Amino acid sequence: MARGGTDCDTAPHYPHQITPVSIMVSSSSEPLTDGAPAASVPRSLQDVVIRLAGNSQDGIQTIGGFLARLAGRSDQDVMTYMTIPATISGGPSIFQVRMGTGEILSAGDQADLLVAFYQESYASHIGFLRPGGVLIYDSDHVKIDADDHRFTPVGIPITGRTVEAVGGSSKDKGKNLFVLGLLARLFELDVAKLTGLVKDRFGGRSEDILRNAMLAFDAGYGYPSDNLRQSFFRLEAPAATEGGRPKVTLDGNTALSYGLIAAGVRYGAGYPITPWSSIMETLRTELSKYGGIFVQTEDELAAISYALGFSYAGHLAVTGSSGPGLSLKMEALGWGTMAEIPLIVINVQRGGPSTGMPTNVEQSDLLQALYGSHGDTPRVVLAPKNVEECFYVALEAARIARKFSTPVIILSDQGLSSRIEAFDEPELEKLMVDPKLNLSERGLDFKPYPLDRITKHATPGSRIASGKYPTVTGLEHDEMGHPSGNSAMHQKMNEKRREKLKALAAELPLPEVYGDAEGDVLLVGWGSTWGPVREAVGRLRAGGAKVGQLHLMHLNPMPLGIDAIFRRYRHVLVVEMNDPGIYGFGQMAMLLRAQLAMPHIASVAKTDGLTFKVNEIVVGVNKRVDLNREGARA
Amino acid sequence: MSSATLTPPPAAPGAPLTKKALTADHPTWCPGCGDFAVLASFYRVLERLQYPQESIVTMAGIGCSSRFPYFVNTHGGHFIHGRSLPFSAAVSLGRDDLHVFVFGGDGDGFSIGGNHLVHTARKNVNLTYVIMDNFVYGLTKKQTSPTSPIGFKSKTDPTGAIDQPINPMRTLVNSGATFVARSHATQVNHMIEMMERAARHDGFSVVEILSECVEFYEGAFDGANPRKGGQFKLIENHDPSDQVAAYKLASEPWPGLFGVFYEATRPTKNALEAGLIAKARERTKGAGDLELLQASFRKAR
Numbered sequence: 001m002a003r004g005g006t007d008c009d010t011a012p013h014y015p016h017q018i019t020p021v022s023i024m025v026s027s028s029s030e031p032l033t034d035g036a037p038a039a040s041v042p043r044s045l046q047d048v049v050i051r052l053a054g055n056s057q058d059g060i061q062t063i064g065g066f067l068a069r070l071a072g073r074s075d076q077d078v079m080t081y082m083t084i085p086a087t088i089s090g091g092p093s094i095f096q097v098r099m100g101t102g103e104i105l106s107a108g109d110q111a112d113l114l115v116a117f118y119q120e121s122y123a124s125h126i127g128f129l130r131p132g133g134v135l136i137y138d139s140d141h142v143k144i145d146a147d148d149h150r151f152t153p154v155g156i157p158i159t160g161r162t163v164e165a166v167g168g169s170s171k172d173k174g175k176n177l178f179v180l181g182l183l184a185r186l187f188e189l190d191v192a193k194l195t196g197l198v199k200d201r202f203g204g205r206s207e208d209i210l211r212n213a214m215l216a217f218d219a220g221y222g223y224p225s226d227n228l229r230q231s232f233f234r235l236e237a238p239a240a241t242e243g244g245r246p247k248v249t250l251d252g253n254t255a256l257s258y259g260l261i262a263a264g265v266r267y268g269a270g271y272p273i274t275p276w277s278s279i280m281e282t283l284r285t286e287l288s289k290y291g292g293i294f295v296q297t298e299d300e301l302a303a304i305s306y307a308l309g310f311s312y313a314g315h316l317a318v319t320g321s322s323g324p325g326l327s328l329k330m331e332a333l334g335w336g337t338m339a340e341i342p343l344i345v346i347n348v349q350r351g352g353p354s355t356g357m358p359t360n361v362e363q364s365d366l367l368q369a370l371y372g373s374h375g376d377t378p379r380v381v382l383a384p385k386n387v388e389e390c391f392y393v394a395l396e397a398a399r400i401a402r403k404f405s406t407p408v409i410i411l412s413d414q415g416l417s418s419r420i421e422a423f424d425e426p427e428l429e430k431l432m433v434d435p436k437l438n439l440s441e442r443g444l445d446f447k448p449y450p451l452d453r454i455t456k457h458a459t460p461g462s463r464i465a466s467g468k469y470p471t472v473t474g475l476e477h478d479e480m481g482h483p484s485g486n487s488a489m490h491q492k493m494n495e496k497r498r499e500k501l502k503a504l505a506a507e508l509p510l511p512e513v514y515g516d517a518e519g520d521v522l523l524v525g526w527g528s529t530w531g532p533v534r535e536a537v538g539r540l541r542a543g544g545a546k547v548g549q550l551h552l553m554h555l556n557p558m559p560l561g562i563d564a565i566f567r568r569y570r571h572v573l574v575v576e577m578n579d580p581g582i583y584g585f586g587q588m589a590m591l592l593r594a595q596l597a598m599p600h601i602a603s604v605a606k607t608d609g610l611t612f613k614v615n616e617i618v619v620g621v622n623k624r625v626d627l628n629r630e631g632a633r634a
Numbered sequence: 635m636s637s638a639t640l641t642p643p644p645a646a647p648g649a650p651l652t653k654k655a656l657t658a659d660h661p662t663w664c665p666g667c668g669d670f671a672v673l674a675s676f677y678r679v680l681e682r683l684q685y686p687q688e689s690i691v692t693m694a695g696i697g698c699s700s701r702f703p704y705f706v707n708t709h710g711g712h713f714i715h716g717r718s719l720p721f722s723a724a725v726s727l728g729r730d731d732l733h734v735f736v737f738g739g740d741g742d743g744f745s746i747g748g749n750h751l752v753h754t755a756r757k758n759v760n761l762t763y764v765i766m767d768n769f770v771y772g773l774t775k776k777q778t779s780p781t782s783p784i785g786f787k788s789k790t791d792p793t794g795a796i797d798q799p800i801n802p803m804r805t806l807v808n809s810g811a812t813f814v815a816r817s818h819a820t821q822v823n824h825m826i827e828m829m830e831r832a833a834r835h836d837g838f839s840v841v842e843i844l845s846e847c848v849e850f851y852e853g854a855f856d857g858a859n860p861r862k863g864g865q866f867k868l869i870e871n872h873d874p875s876d877q878v879a880a881y882k883l884a885s886e887p888w889p890g891l892f893g894v895f896y897e898a899t900r901p902t903k904n905a906l907e908a909g910l911i912a913k914a915r916e917r918t919k920g921a922g923d924l925e926l927l928q929a930s931f932r933k934a935r
């Protein structure tokens with residue numbers, strides 16, 4: 001039975017709970033602020049969460065991106081989170097930036113600073129601002145609740161000042177840059193770098209646009225905010241990193257695209273679908289520089305068919321989509337398994353089923369990725385844990401696809417696709433794979449489907465010494481690729497296709513356990529839940545529980561030895577963003593229970609379309625496990 | 635199904651490519667099937683073209699005629715139903731050194747693969763597509779096909795087909811295919827000529843060959859077979875670059891005309907993509923792969 005109070009949405013209290021953010025309010029606060037918050041000594045902060053709330057046409061994604069990029073450039077760690085309306089144009093939209101000097105694992109459960117552009121933005125997001133936090137609102141649009149003393153409200157006529165600064169026009173375009181200027185001043189951000197970013201973005205367009213952008217920025221920067229600035233915010237300069245690699249800031253889809261390029265992938269095909277499209281847009285532009293081709297096809301079925309065709313022609317290729325598109329690709333994916341063709345398939349998951357929640361996050365395509373096909377199709381499925389791993393997972397997918405001559409599915413998600421994180425620039429000199437066609441003559445003993453080894457296809461254009469040219473096929477076949485209706489042969493070939501994935505499993509490293517190596521609870525995750533789960537482990541341990549984290553990148557096949565790790569904990573809770581279903585287990589939890597037959601595996605699962613808050617995980621654990629009682633017993 | 639291989643020892647590099655070297659598994663078609671003649675004609679076409687054996691790719695989807703790649707000793711593949719065109723388009727786009735031939739039937743090409751036919755034509759991908767049209771689903775044993783004429787009695791239309799059939803020539807001309815021809819499996823010389831011209835055409839070239847299914851639609855094409863009292867009428871006095879005239883010719887009543895309906899020069903997707911690559915490389919001054927990706931990351935610092 002759960003501990004008292006844990007069924008509601010508030011965090012259980014732990015005596016040594018880590019509070020990631022500590023902003024104090026100065027007593028010398030001058031009346032720039034409307035209210036009169038509590039007095040305190042100004043303190044620098046290691047970590048701040050800023051939420052910008054407006055409408056999608058206000059360009060808040062743009063300035064949020066600037067802030068994130070700047071943080072990355074300044075060697076701050078950073079993570080962003082955004083929502084985009086599923087409507088074609090307009091609608092409420094937010095961009096959240098968390099930046100700081102330590103390791104940033106999640107986008108933050110609460111904001112320290114909320115910027116509200118409209119009444120609706122204020123009404124919808126004030127609940128996300130932590131008590132004692134600062135509310136900056138556009139006093140031309142927003143009327144705040146004067147009786148609400150939980151926050152420090154700061155009214156600024158953002159619209160009026162922007163129009164005034166840009167001049168001549170009644171339009172309020174540029175509000176975003178006004179706010180960017182204001183924030184740059186508040187947080188003492190590197191203005192030279194920031195204006196450089198603005199110029200990079202707008203410089204290519206007409207001079208008027210750049211000039212207006214800079215006028216709005218300067219107006220925001222020059223807005224009298226000294227009191228607020230001195231009182232509230234000062235980001236600590238990050239500790240100097242010695243000999244470290246430069247930080248880069250990218251979103252997950254771009255990191256994945258660059259990873260594919262580094263992996264030597266030069267060909268691909270796709271069909272537009274949110275949130276996959278930006279990968280195909282990037283590859284369409286980038287691959288031609290590398291002598292490759294990305295084809296926009298007539299539909300999802302053609303997309304995977306093209307990708308298989310490119311791969312067959314000797315160029316390991318990529319296709320991708322989101323959940324509904326992956327369903328459409330399934331028949332051809334079955335062919336890829338049967339014909340044993342290397343291929344990378346990306347699924348940037350979103351809320352489903354059907355069109356579902358196209359701009360929200362979910363991890364509900366795991367079982368589709370593993371089993372969504374006809375026949376027995378052993379699948380390789382990988383998932384990146386953060387933006388940085390989006391880059392490296394592409395390299396791993398390409399390695400496996402080539403070595404084992406098999407399709408590999410990468411499960412990313414909407415959260416990872418668009419959020420921006422800073423990470424160490426990859427050592428490309430060591431990582432780049434040079435794609436080369438192997439057109440050497442194949443020996444007399446060449447067989448496309450040998451029973452005793454992993455298939456290595458002969459690329460068309462290669463001479464075959466025996467004179468027997470191979471046919472790759474979706475029909476069950478013998479070793480030479482001839483159609484075979486022989487029942488023993490079908491069984492043998494099924495074994496062949498299965499055994500190669502067992503060989504893959506045997507070579508995979510066991511992921512390291514973070515936190516306690518044994519004890520009360522092991523939190524198991526996959527994909528983008530990594531950061532919030534890690535933060536949750538910290539909070540739970542601070543509360544006295546013995547908690548560890550095991551995060552999987554190789555979802556199928558899994559590394560060997562997971563069962564031994566599971567045995568070291570009284571409870572194994574799988575944290576994932578999908579529905580616990582009729583029997584109470586999320587998709588990964590169900591797989592693990594089926595594979596390992598361990599009854600102490602349970603689920604912390606949800607499908608609200610939003611990334612896990614750390615608190616939700618902590619609450620979820622406490623609902624299922626009575627940590628106090630167990631702690632007392634131990 | 636026979637898995638016997640009739641493949642002879644390989645010809646030395648540079649030796650002429652002969653029917654003997656091209657023969658692979660014995661066809662699994664029913665005795666009397668029109669597809670045998672198409673296969674024999676294809677060997678003759680390859681003998682004339684003399685492409686290096688290893689540079690030929692023979693692809694197909696699903697259907698009786700789509701067994702074709704097993705019977706031709708070249709690189710090739712047996713893909714899924716209706717999608718052999720996008721697969722093969724990628725082989726062509728990825729490898730300009732290969733010669734890509736795609737075979738299939740009316741169900742594969744006009745029904746389940748209809749969308750791909752239109753878009754491969756629109757993109758003008760450089761490959762040759764031979765549709766062995768028998769007006770019926772044979773592999774699944776006599777269901778109505780998209781080219782079955784109204785009134786045709788099948789297991790899915792026991793009282794006779796009621797849906798308007800596709801007119802392949804009109805569809806292809808309209809979609810942007812740049813070589814569109816029609817032939818008949820009993821007219822071997824004509825078939826060879828059409829396939830050879832299609833192969834030599836730079837762009838998406840299609841030949842529809844009426845190929846009788848003796849099992850499920852016997853006598854379907856007698857109307858165009860002089861030996862069965864029909865008339866094999868060739869296209870005459872026609873400018874094949876005239877799209878409107880081609881469309882009109884394609885509207886002639888059954889059994890219609892045979893020959894090249896439409897032939898045009900339009901940049902292939904292969905050439906257009908190569909152009910994009912050349913331009914991109916000009917802009918990046920021929921930078922190497924590592925250099926290019928490093929530059930992308932530098933921008934993200």
